[in-house]
Amino acid sequence: MKSSDVDILIIPGWSGSGSDHWQxxxxxxxxxxRRVEQEDWYKPTRDGWSDRIVAAVRGATRPVVLVAHSAGVSAVAHAAEHLKHGEVAGAFLVAPASERAKRAVPGMGEDFIPHRREKLPFxxxxxxxxxxxxxxPEEAKALAExxxxxxxxxxDSGHLNSESGHGPWPDGLLRFAGFLKSLGAVPQRMNH
Incomplete structure (x- = not known):
């Protein structure tokens, strides 16, 4: 599939991905x-952030591909338990936040991390x-598994954000195009 075949939902992490961020x-x-806007970019909550993702998915008119970064990856994992099979065609997850982030970032709610550890339905x-x-890397591999x-x-890429030199991130865009291609033909959108 191509980017023109899907609704791409951009899901930033804590602070909302600034103007130089690749997202x-x-x-x-x-x-x-389009961006999934959160009520408060500085105080992520499991239910608040995941509910907005679910609403955005259900409001889409084409198959949905999620593009999440950092705490946005956590939000996708939490939202997944509320999404039905077929509602999301795929998810491109970059630089997940972990227990380290919860300790380092003010406002990271206790209910937000740890992550759900169930297989994603897409x-x-x-x-x-x-x-x-x-x-x-060990935490990231465990989440992927x-x-x-x-x-x-x-x-050696830091947090894969503008601060680590990944503003435009052309390699990421190429990898995203490859991911879309790997999803195959455009699936039929499920009715809600």
């Missing part, structure tokens, strides 16, 4: 992409860095 750049570059890829200050995600080691 914001993709949102403006990909015509079918295909997914999880990209993680060996030098992410918010998640060790629990979720049934393909694991991609991004090497």
């Amino acid at each position: 914001t750049r993709w949102e403006t570059r990909l015509p079918t992409a 295909p997914s890829v999880l990209i993680a860095s060996a030098t992410d200050p918010y998640c060790t 629990a979720w049934g995600s393909e694991f991609v080691d991004a090497g």
Whole structure:
């Protein structure tokens, strides 16, 4: 499938991905992409953030592909338990936040991390860095295994955000195009 075949839901993490962040750049570059807005970007809560994702998925008119970063990855994992099989075509998950993030980031709710550890009901890829200050490679691999995600080691890439030099992140966009292609033909959108 191609990006024009799907509704791409951008799910930022804590603080909402600023103007130089690759998610914001993709949102403006990909015509079918839109951001899932959260009530408070600085105080993530499991139910609040996941409910907004579920509502955005159910409001989509084409098959949905989720593009999540950091705490947004956590929100996708929590939202997954409320999504029916076929509502999401796939998820592109980048730089998950972990217990390290909960300790380092103010406002990271106790109910938000730890993550759900059940298999996601849709295909997914999880990209993680060996030098992410918010998640060790071992934690990221364990999440990928629990979720049934393909694991991609991004090497020495920090938190894969603008602060680590990944503003435009062209390699990520190429990998995202490959992920879309791996999803195959455009599935029929389930009725709600």
